[in-house]
Amino acid sequence: MKITMLGTSHGVPEGDRRCACNLVEIEDWRYFVDMGTQAIEDIRRRHIPEESIKGVFITHMHGDHTNGLVSFVDLLSWYFKSCYPRIVLPEQMAIDVLGAWLLVNHSNLREDLEFQVTKEGMVFDDGVLKATAIKTQHIEPSYAYLLEAEGRRVLFTGDLKNPEIDFPVAALNERVDLVIAEAAHFSPLKYLPVIYQYEIDRMIINHYQPKMVPDVWKLMDRVTIPVELAMDQMEVTL
Numbered sequence: 001m002k003i004t005m006l007g008t009s010h011g012v013p014e015g016d017r018r019c020a021c022n023l024v025e026i027e028d029w030r031y032f033v034d035m036g037t038q039a040i041e042d043i044r045r046r047h048i049p050e051e052s053i054k055g056v057f058i059t060h061m062h063g064d065h066t067n068g069l070v071s072f073v074d075l076l077s078w079y080f081k082s083c084y085p086r087i088v089l090p091e092q093m094a095i096d097v098l099g100a101w102l103l104v105n106h107s108n109l110r111e112d113l114e115f116q117v118t119k120e121g122m123v124f125d126d127g128v129l130k131a132t133a134i135k136t137q138h139i140e141p142s143y144a145y146l147l148e149a150e151g152r153r154v155l156f157t158g159d160l161k162n163p164e165i166d167f168p169v170a171a172l173n174e175r176v177d178l179v180i181a182e183a184a185h186f187s188p189l190k191y192l193p194v195i196y197q198y199e200i201d202r203m204i205i206n207h208y209q210p211k212m213v214p215d216v217w218k219l220m221d222r223v224t225i226p227v228e229l230a231m232d233q234m235e236v237t238l
C-alpha cells in the first residue's frame, strides 16, 4: 500500500501546502481520502489511468476536504466516462448539490456514478481495500476512516473535535500500522494518551497549522514511536 499526501494544509492553503487530499494506491488500484484540492490535476499529471480509481472517501463536507470533488465529479460526468469510483460521502445533500452544480454548468450528473452516504461501520469492500467509518465530533456528521489492505491497517482521523473525546479508538482494537492525524484544531500533544494507551506503530501529522509545529517536535520527543510531519507529495509505503 502506498499513500501519497497530495494536500497537507489545514483549512487554508499555505504557500507550499494544499488542502486535505490523500491518494492511496494498492496494486494497480487507486483510492482517495478527502479531495480538498484539485485531485483531477494530480491524476492527469501523474498519468493515472482514470479506470484505476475505485473509491473516494470523504471525512466531512468542509470545503478544505471537498472542493476538489466538484471538478472531479464534473469531469467524470462528461469526459472520464470510463472511471467508476464509488464516492462515499457523509451527507445526501452533497450529492444533490453536486447534481445542481452540474445543472448550472449546463451539464448533468452522470447517471451511473455511484454515490454512497457514509454510515458508521464498514462502508466499502471491493476485495482489495476495506474501509470502515467511525464517527467523530468535528461537525455533524464527520467520520474517520480505517483502511485495511494487504494485511495493513491505516487510520485517517479526519478532523476531530478533540482527541481526548473523539479520537476514533474503535479502530485501535487491533494494532494499527499508521495513524494519519490532524493538528489544525488543537495541539498534537493531545495525542499523547492515545499513543501511550494503544498499539500504534507510526503517526504522521498532516492537516496542521504552522503554529502547531513546535508541539509536533515536542510530541516526537515524548514518544517512542516514529512521529513525522507531513508535507505535500510525501509518500509512505507500507
Ligand SMILES: [Zn+2]
Pocket: 010, 011, 020, 062, 064, 065, 159, 184, 207
Ligand atoms: Zn479540515
